[in-house]
Amino acid sequence: MADFFLQALGQVSSPSVLALIIIGVLFGIIGGSIPGFTVTMAILVVFPFTFAMDPVSGVSLMVGVFVGGYSGGIVSGVMLGIPGTPSSITTVYDGYPMAQKGEPGRALGIGVAASFIGTLISVAVLVFFGPLIASFSMNFRPWEITALIVFALTLVAGLSNGALLKGLLAAALGLLITTVGYDRNSNLRFDFGIPALGSGFEILPVMIGIFAFSQLMGNLEKLRDDQGKAKGVDTNVTIPYGRIAKDMAGQKLNTLRSALIGSLVGALPGTGGTVANFISYDQAKKFSRQPETFGTGTPSGIVASEASNSAVAGGAFVPTLALGIPGDLPMAIMMGVLILHGITPGPLMFEQNPILVGAIYASLLIGAVIMVLCQLLLVRWFAKISLIPQEVLVPVVLMLCAIGSYALNNNLFDIWVLFVFGVIGYLLWKAEVPLTPLILGVVLGNNLERQLFRALELDDSWMTFLTRPLSALFLALAVASVIFSLYQDRKIQRNRQQAQVNDA
Amino acid sequence: MSGTSSDSRPQGREPVPHGERAKAVGHIVFNLALLGIAVMMFVHAGGLPSSAWEPIGSGSFPRLMLALLALLSVLMIIKEAAKLRHTSALPSGSVGDWVWRHRLAFGVLGLFTLYAIAMPLVGFRWATLPFVLACQVLLGARRPRQLAIAAAIALFMSVGLDALFRHVFTISLPRGALL
Known part of the structure; x- marks a missing residue:
């Protein structure tokens, strides 16, 4: 692997790929720093620009966006008190109060340093565990893979905050979308009378439509709520390097713990930066000798939040590369991107595309260094850019989504696919149906059907899924995740009723 | 802005x-x-x-x-x-209230429908320019200075991006059947 890594490092270090990583990181930070834009949206918007690139260049650019995006949320969190991405919510708890006390540069500097170390630790986790899990999963047969996908989908659906039924419904809908068009035996299943649907839906316009439209339309519903806050923000920030070095020296354990939490949470399907953010912040508070300072502008809070959400980047690559199962929504989109570049993530990727795996490691490392330099040198500009109003953002992003959908196959029909799934996504979002299980269903649907088919072809008894130990284990975990989320749903319901009684 | x-x-x-x-x-x-x-x-x-x-x-x-x-x-x-x-x-009028609360989202979706219809007819450049401009006006760009910035953004995003994709990425965006 070391040879391949050095080879990949050589490719990634070429001036053209380095320039792409810099552009990706810059765009990611900008995307992450604009409230309501998110890392996922940044990835979707940049994707069409990779069509004409070779896989290493394209993936390096996307990884750059990924690294920049996870660290970008800190800018608007500290300056405006509005998290740029959901994964930087807890950054606001201490970053904004610190900025309000006249130390925005210190808050940003601590956050950036924690992000950097978090990313490095997560890359180490990825380098160590990625190949290990991949070599273990090489033994998986169709029964195990089918059961693992079912487990991932139920886990993601169950984590949909008090909405198990809706989560499962979304996953089923996502899987169903992949059955449109001709099947493996050239039988036309569904085309709704539209010949262009014979080849099925392209993943990209479906994903962009479902995610981007719901996000942007949601932003429009609260338009003007945040803009009053944006007025009169002082974007002149100076970074006190000495003070930050001293702050970080006292945060070694907190940084390590938070980065490990972020890596672990990132590796679990369906969790992502937001969950990592809250768990890490909560743990830092519990371990702190001064828990009462949390929420008032303490460096520990910023470190816990930023080290964990940035560590998600490396952690989330573990199941995606090793098992072919994405850890969270941005990674589901990233996996779609890899598939569209002709690369199938999964255990075989380590054997068939070792240079590309090495390029991902190298891009993460180089991206982290570039992220720190960009954030520290250009923070003032990022703060200004984060004030871009929705009236500019919405049409520009929608237009870029249309380009992305069209340019994939130079097919205007895909713009209509984007629009229809945009409306569906918006309706689902309005109905509070979680979109992550749906997108995961779309990404994993074809593989699930293929593996189920293979399993039944090898042995037509459905019982084999229960007699093979690993397959049975995954299915048991799937059932357990459903039972656990049912219990969680009831608990949330009870708490709501209790709150209503108390209010009355 | x-x-x-x-x-x-x-x-x-x-x-x-x-x-x-x-x-x-x-x-x-x-x-x-x-x-x-x-x-x-x-x-x-x-x-x-x-x-x-x-x-x-x-x-x-x-x-x-x-x-x-x-x-x-x-x-x-x-x-x-x-x-x-x-x-x-x-209460009566709830549906009307709901539609009013979502008027911006519906307005943008309506403009996007027109955009998708216009793209094959007039091409990427001339469909994008009015779409980006009209969306910005709908969402709040009304003063002369805001309109000037909105027009500059629309121009860059239509003509500028078309040139970028054509010459740098060698991807041809739709030219338009009527042009």
Whole structure:
């Protein structure tokens, strides 16, 4: 692997790929720093620009966006008190109060340093565990893979905050979308009378439509709520390097713990930066000798939040590369991107595309260094850019989504696919149906059907899924995740009723 | 650019009257529609050919998903219908209020529909320019300075991006059948 890594490092270090990583990181930070834009949206918007690139260049650019995006949320969190991405919510708890006390540069500097170390630790986790899990999963047969996908989908659906039924419904809908068009035996299943649907839906316009439209339309519903806050923000920030070095020296354990939490949470399907953010912040508070300072502008809070959400980047690559199962929504989109570049993530990727795996490691490392330099040198500009109003953002992003959908196959029909799934996504979002299980269903649907088919072809008894130990284990975990989320749903319901009684 | 001069009411913050009932009704309508679609597709999938030498036919996997979807929709309808008993009837004008609260989103979706229709006819450049400009005006760019910035952004995003994709990425965006 070391040879391949050095080879990949050589490719990634070429001036053209380095320039792409810099552009990706810059765009990611900008995307992450604009409230309501998110890392996922940044990835979707940049994707069409990779069509004409070779896989290493394209993936390096996307990884750059990924690294920049996870660290970008800190800018608007500290300056405006509005998290740029959901994964930087807890950054606001201490970053904004610190900025309000006249130390925005210190808050940003601590956050950036924690992000950097978090990313490095997560890359180490990825380098160590990625190949290990991949070599273990090489033994998986169709029964195990089918059961693992079912487990991932139920886990993601169950984590949909008090909405198990809706989560499962979304996953089923996502899987169903992949059955449109001709099947493996050239039988036309569904085309709704539209010949262009014979080849099925392209993943990209479906994903962009479902995610981007719901996000942007949601932003429009609260338009003007945040803009009053944006007025009169002082974007002149100076970074006190000495003070930050001293702050970080006292945060070694907190940084390590938070980065490990972020890596672990990132590796679990369906969790992502937001969950990592809250768990890490909560743990830092519990371990702190001064828990009462949390929420008032303490460096520990910023470190816990930023080290964990940035560590998600490396952690989330573990199941995606090793098992072919994405850890969270941005990674589901990233996996779609890899598939569209002709690369199938999964255990075989380590054997068939070792240079590309090495390029991902190298891009993460180089991206982290570039992220720190960009954030520290250009923070003032990022703060200004984060004030871009929705009236500019919405049409520009929608237009870029249309380009992305069209340019994939130079097919205007895909713009209509984007629009229809945009409306569906918006309706689902309005109905509070979680979109992550749906997108995961779309990404994993074809593989699930293929593996189920293979399993039944090898042995037509459905019982084999229960007699093979690993397959049975995954299915048991799937059932357990459903039972656990049912219990969680009831608990949330009870708490709501209790709150209503108390209010009355 | 950060200031908006829109005369629109602030959205999202005003209390939604009888929100719980409206939500429950919305969920029931949504899931009934989903159930109807699932049943129709399930029947259609039943007619798909099955192979004598393959374990599952063309319609088996979609039917499995559709059955699951239908079952979940029914469960959702039962769950939401139970909530209707605890809430009072919606006051008249609720639907109008709802549409008013979502007017910007519907406006943008309407403009996007026109954009998608215009793209094959007039090409990327001349469809994008008015779309980006009109969206910005709809969402609040009304003062001369804001309009000038909106026009500059629209010009860059249409003509500029077209040139970037054509000459740098060698991807040709639609030229337009009428041009």
